[in-house]
Amino acid sequence: MNRRTLLQLLAASVLPRVVRAGEHLPQNLTFVGQKKFERIVAQALKENWRALPIGERITRAALAMEGIPYVGYTLEIHDRIESPSVNFAGLDCWTFFEIALGIARMLKEKKGPYTPSDLLRQIEITRYRHGICNGGYLDRIHYLDEWFRDNQKRGHIQNITESLAQTVPLTDRRIDEMTVLWKSYRYLKANPDLRPGMARIEAELQTHPFRYIPKEAVRAIEPKLRSGDIIGIVTHKPHVYCSHVGLAVRTADGQCHFMHASYTHKKVLVDQTLSGYLADFKSHAGIVVARPVD
Template sequence: MEILPFLYFIYANYYKELAASFFASSQAVTYPLVMNRRALFHLLAAATLPSFLRAAEHLPQSLTFIGEDKFDRIVAQALQENWRALPIGARITHAALAMAGTPYVGFTLEIHDHIESPSANFDGQDCWTFFEIALGLARMLAIRQDHYSPADLLRQIEITRYRHGTCQGGYLDRIHYLDEWFQDNQKRGHVRNITASLGKTVPLEGRRIDEMTVLWKSYRYLKNNPHLRSGMAQIETELQTRPFRYLPKDQVNRIEPQLQSGDIVGIVTHKPHVYCSHVGLIVRTEDGVSHFMHASQTHKRVLVDKALHAYLADFKSHAGIVVARPLE
């Protein structure tokens, strides 16, 4: 098959699948739903073939990518200091530290009323977007390139944020609960759940996982698309059938020496409707202390906080932790 007709076929079918979503939206963005071969030729002339194939941006970058100047500064620093040569945990840590001080902004994943798309915001982050952007930068930098664009980072975020690594424009494509994120990304070889290897875990019992459907008014997509709530409820019901074990917080001080910079730590909660209420990264300092780095609603910014066990002790609602180690 000739390459141009093949790419035209991909493009046409891609937009055919999205057409219904765009027409259903009251705030539909302007996209060409039909493209002839001449227009496709100009598209390919303006972008490299790999970028075209890996971009899964269903909304314009004015919505999906905020803070490009900061992204460019971090990438320039990474190239100058050769972060690529570092192991993934160190790359994650460098990227995370470069975002220290970023204001805390809740619900930064909720960027549209109807259409879902990979996104990144360097001007404001919540706990989930902070750790995912740091991980995405580390994964992106492992790919040898002389120049990195927002599309390169968005592709890496898509791989880890969405079920099976693909966003097709639907809200339910996204992984909404950290325990499923751990399971899905471990299954695909991106992380390893090391919780059980750290110490004696205990099961979390008598808890429903239904935050999204109970608090649907807090989520822009669920509020504007009532039909999504039944699908979300099905996802939650299935998640509740999976066993969930965690390390109680009274064990954390003892196991902290086993943690590494870049480890992803989910904070297990006593609160109802969810298993993990927060997430962040481990940053081991030169004195060997495993600090918790996160986008903090309390401190209103991204920061390197106390040692992990001390951070857990500050909140009665914190029950313990689960830990995933990123893999190359």
């Protein structure tokens, strides 16, 4: 392309738009809170988080997000186009653990400098089936049990649940939350044609056995948990296996606490011990645990 042709294209505004990997929407929609991101990155560089094991990197990133308000449905950012997204102004349980993991993975990927696109790429890798977002809502992994399987298959985590304690099967329910409660999801509400595809995904998920550690056994296995382990909260409620997710964080007293974006407390916080947290909710049945891998 010669200079004259380039100038003509610029004048006509027909130059092809540069699309970053997996980013199908502009960053003014997909990345909220760049100043917070920059503060976390600056702290990570100053304290050399990159040299830490992945569990410690996740924990540092998580603690740097402590106090951010809880905001539900932060993944529903458009009516039709799906794209990796990050929102430091408000987190739900899924985006909290996933952003902490994404920051930890980003820091290891290269020495810096770090940009929003670097974090969005890490979010794409773990949030979407096979690590690829093609702009479709059904590319996204919507259920934690599938997230565990897909990310373990690609070497990002190890599901260590059955190595920690005797587990029990969950066999008394269907996975159908998103097709039953489709009005709660912006994309499914705006696009009825997505619902049969979601129903097929849910039906496939039910073909996989699901085992968990009952909450009565969690206190005994807390010493085996590490900071940065991903804790899925298994529920007695219908339509879904896991209703909540957070991180194990070992505090200065040596105890294993549950850190999460809490609907009850309306913010990200280090809550009580994991077993204590489980005991406070009759609806909580137990846990599944994934350990991130570098």
